[in-house]
Amino acid sequence: MEAFEEGRERKMVHEKKLPSISCKSLEGMIIWYMVCYLSLASSSSQAKPKGMLYSYSYLKWIVFLRQQFISNQTFMHSSIHLNIYHVHGHDSSLTPNSSSLISDVLLHDEEHVKALSDRLANKGLGTGSVRPPKSGYLLEPNSASIPLNPGLSIGSGNYYVKIGLGSPPKYYAMILDTGSSLPWLQCKPCAVYCHAQADPLYDPSVSKTYKKLSCASAECSRLKAATLNDPLCETDSNACLYTASYGDTSFSIGYLSQDLLTLTSTQTLPQFTYGCGQDNQGLFGRAAGIIGLSRDKLSMLAQLSTKYGHAFSYCLPTANSGSSGGGFLSIGSISPTPYKFTPMLTDSKNPGLYFLRLTAITVSGRALGLTASMYRVPTLIDSGTVLTRLPMSMYAALRQAFVKIMSTKYAQAPAYSILDTCFKGSLKSISAVPEIKMIFQGGADLTLRAPNILIEADKGITCLAFAGSSGTNQVAIIGNRQQQTYNIAYDVSTSRIGFAPGSCH
Secondary structure: OHHHHHHHHHHHHHHOOOOOOOOOOHHHHHHHHHHHHHHHHHHOOOOOOOHHHHHHHHHHHHHHHHHHHHHOHHHHOOOEEEEEEEOOOOOOOOOOOOOOOHHHHHHHHHHHHHHHHHHHOOOOOOOOEEOOOOOOOOOOHHHOOEEOOOOOOOOOOOEEEEEEEOOOOEEEEEEEEOOOOOOEEEEOOOOOEOOOOOOOOEOHHHOOOOEEOEOOOHHHHOHHHHHOOOOEEOOOOOEEEEEEEOOOOOEEEEEEEEEEEEEEOOEEEEEEEEEEEEEEEOOOOOOOEEEEOOOOOOOHHHHHHHHHOOEEEEEOOOOOOOOOOOEEEEEOOOOOOOOEEEEOEEEOOEEEEEEOOEEEEEEOOEEOOOOHHHHOOOEEEOOOOOOEEEOHHHHHHHHHHHHHHHOOOOOEEOOEOOEOOEEEOOOOOOOOOOOEEEEEOOOOEEEEOHHHHEEEEEOOEEEEOEEEOOOOOOOEEEOHHHHOOOEEEEEHHHOEEEEEOOOOO
16 A cells, blocks of 8 residues: 555656756755655645655655666766867967968868868768888788778867876877767877877876777777778787778878776776877877767767766857866756757768758848748858858858948958958957857857957958858858857757857856
């Protein structure tokens, strides 16, 4: 009878409208259940227990509650919170040794977008190859060359986080990339080549928890989906070799490995799978490697999802942010407020990337006048692209509406590289800028103001930070310039992307 009464009471808790009390802590949940229990006990003579039964049943509720709380740690665990740094920000450890011109950034951005567009169009990127590593390290001399299949360039206007690897942990600055999957970093002994990086090289030989993965491991079989390149097998050791190649001819080759990942002093992940790079060449700046946040099974996000939930959010800082980075990366469950969400779409040919549906663009509150069909193009959001790209018809309408307003206040200037909508004046001096709003399916939007709309191309020359998609590629890409200082949430478990205005603090 007692079990029946307890079950009946539990059923009523689900059916009756319950008090609204914060349940983010164990104490909060206990208070919530106490109120619910007492409310039910007082409102129903049949459900109201007597004497010792009341106390015993109450204690069982508390035990049950604690078990429920513990079993739901995946969803209620505090999120991992890391600082995000702009590569060119104040006190950045990855600031280039030589001055970096905006023209170089734009050139690399174009290479990145071309590689991304070609991948979306299911086109190849040429037949470039990587020279074989030295004998005795990764591959035997008769293995010839490793073909580079289509991949994604990491771009140049990048952001990075610092993570710890190994036992004891050593910390490294790693480029954050929503468009790639396999995490990797440069490793000693650098059998072939390692580019100059800001941090000391990772040395797997001094880590107590490091191990190479074999060719028979499940993780090795997932490399093709993660990198678009087939895994290779070292003849003598049977070690699994990865090849992460990118559209700008950058690449990393090395051993697929596992070690202890340290994100904060209390948040770690044993047996974290990553690439231990022995030949790493290309446009990686002074970073130790890349952290992939795509939807692939080998991404850092997927590996952390069983413990923290399959979701992450970030706020990308501007280059003027302070020494604390100014931005953040949070991995874990996402509050539904204050975000406005739009469906997260999937391309069957590129299932790891993050797509969404752009439905309208307005300038100073007025729509561009495009038909609904003109917005029906593949649209993705990407942390590695600097400038937002739009199909030429869409970009032409945006440029015309923007110039019509701006030209009444500011003199136009010649084009600068791929930036063809420029004005005379510095970013600080050009203050009267019409608001641009990008609206997505379901009503979510990015409401952009001057810092997200303009970019200073040269001294006294400021340009619209959008560009038209080159060639025949009808693709829209939401770049990181437009994402800056917005809180952006990727709720993979429920297939939605959220936007919340504000700051990165």
